[in-house]
Amino acid sequence: MNDQAKCCCGFTIVEIKGKPEISAVCHCDNCKKRTGSAFGWSIYVLKENFKHIAGNVSAYVIEESQQYGKQERYFCEICGTTLFWKASGVPHLVGIAGGCFEMKEKLLPQGQANSDSMLCWVNLEVGARA
8 A cells, every 4th residue: 555645835845665564543641732733633654654745844853651762753844744753763654644544544544552641521532541
């Protein structure tokens, strides 16, 4: 499976090759802030299956959980969409915002992370809770 993910304005584009390693919904506060929503949907691919093919990005670094270490997030310089990120705790993977993909329907979340931080009104039937 090959797919592209684009920012809101379409200027910044990334491409993945092959099957994602992880497709999950996360309820941590950092994902909520990244998306401006009740949770984040992330697709993780092997570093060698990821390519930034168009657009200029800027980055910022946040401290993440002990599990993932520091996270460097890349966003479109024009529209500000956070499109992808790299975490020191999983250096072999690149995370991409699930909602930015062209073929979203083929990237079903397999599970949920940090469900202890899920807002009480969220009701998702997505994989097992962690």
